[in-house]
Amino acid sequence: MRISTVTMFDQSVASMNRQQSDFLKVGQQIASGRRVVNPSDDPQAASRAVGVSQAKAVTQQFADARVSARNSLAQAESVLNSTADAITSAKTLLVQAASDTLSDVDRQSVASELRGIYETLIGQANATDGNGRYLFGGYQDNSPPFARTSGDGISGVNYVGDENTREQRIDASRLMPVADNGKTIFQSVPSGAGYVARAERESPGETSIGTQQGFVRNEGSVAFTSGPNRVDPNAEHFGKPFELEFSTDTDGNPLFSVSVVEADGTRTPIVADESYESGKAVVFGGVSITLEGAPADGDQIQLRPANDANANQDLFKSLKDAIDLLELDQEGTPENRAHFRNTINTVMRELDNSLDNVLTVRASMGARLNELDVVDAVAGNRMMNYDKTLSDLVDLDYAKAIADYSLRQVGLQAAQKAFVDVKSMSLFNFL
Structure with missing residues (x-):
């Protein structure tokens, strides 16, 4: 069989090109540190690597979301820490203001601090x-969540944000609240909060502090000095609102009746x-309250669970009630002192x-x-795990790659030498 010179040259060049391609491929693997440089190198591994890379990218997105959630929660927790300190300071001032030794001027000074x-x-x-979003406004960011309203004494505050809780997905299966709405924080109480007693008065042309509880009359000097306290949570009617009403018998002795509302x-x-006996604890419906003073006929005191819909749960209203009360002139009468003491104790x-x-x-934010x-x-x-899986799929085994690199280099050199030897095989060289 006759083999032409062109055929020998073509086969030699093709062999050198193949060896050079294999040699460059190994060099490219060593330079990139990856075994699968192109999908054609290992289609199955390349396909699996794409899925792992996508899962890794999603996990990184959740990690970024957790950074944002942590920043929001940390800022909100810091604000609530300051809020708790402020409430504690207000309670301390009210304890100071409750002292009978203070004058009207002293109480007005306390009111100024409040x-x-x-x-x-x-x-x-x-x-x-820090990004223009209100921490406690829910999803409403176009205005402050708490807006001032006009009123007697100092302006009141209304919650105008929404009642939703802003949430953020921190993992594939976890949607976490990253900020509580202001109503939950500043206008709510814990579900286990106890009873609160109210005994306010209405002056002609003036709305009482406790209008949301209904009309409560207290024209006498009766005041609650202790309680209301829970003594028997299993008692009948426990957890319901109560109303005490005072009357007198035929001899003018005070009596009291209790009704469930x-x-x-x-x-x-x-x-x-x-x-009724001044200074003696009154127990009913699993609740105990100690009263002292002389009630007037028809006086009423209401006791409501703190989480009752008609009870005051507004932190700002409580402080406003206290400030308005402290800024009033105290005449020193038993009725005024009882009114002052009842309101201070309630607040x-x-x-x-x-605070609770x-x-x-x-x-909850800390959790x-x-x-x-x-x-x-x-x-x-x-x-x-994703990094290890990707490494197993596409990363390069350098020891094996270097050995292949040396082998391909020897193969390329052998192909070049063979081409040189074949090219020199001519009869003209022997003439």
Whole structure:
């Protein structure tokens, strides 16, 4: 069989090109550190690597979301820490103001300090996260969540944000609340909060502080000095609103009756015309309250669970009530002193409930921050698994690659030498 010179040259060049291609491919693998440089190198591994890379990118997006969620929660938790300190300071001032040794001027000085705390709390409630979003406004960011309203004494505050809780997906199966709405924090109480007693008066042409509880009359000097306290949560009617009403017998001795206020407003008597004794604890429906002073005929005191829809749960209203009261002139009459003491005691109980609620929400935020740490740890392990899987699929075994590199280099050199030897095989070289 005759082999032409062209055929020998073509075969030699093709062999050198093949050897050079293999040699350059190994060099490219060594330079990039990857075994699969092109999908054609290993289609199955390349396909699996694409899926792993996508899962890794999604995990990284969740990691970025957790950073944002952690920043929001940390800022909100810091604000609630300041809020708790402010409420504690307000409670301390009210304890000071309750002293009978203070004059009207002293009480007005305390009211001035309370006003500063009141303004501070409004500022904290309208705090932003630094990006123009209000921490406690739900999803409403176009205006502060707490707006001032006109009123007697100092302006009141209304919540105008929405009642949604802003959430963020921190993992494929976890949608985490990253900020509680202001109504939950500043206008709510814990579900386990106790009772709050109200005994306000209405002056002609003036609306009482407790109008949302209904008309409550207290023209006498009766005041509650202790309670209301829970003594038997299993008692009948426990957890319902109660109403105490005072009357007198034929000899003018004070009596009291207790009724349960039903949801539809009807009153069911549970205690009828019991003798009233100043300073003696009164127990009914699993609740105890100690009263002292002389009630007037027809005086009423209402006791409601702190989380009742008609009870005051508004931190700002509690402070406003206290400031308005402290700025009034005290005439020193027993009736005024009883009114002052009742309101101060009520506000202090409401502040206690508000503080408990703030601390409860803050604890919840702390738990969510801890959860973020746990999810970060799990996601970190997941990312390590993804990296290892990708490494097994596409990364280069340098020892094997270097050996292949040397082998391809020898093959290329052999192909070049063979071409040189074949090219020199000619009869003309022997003439």
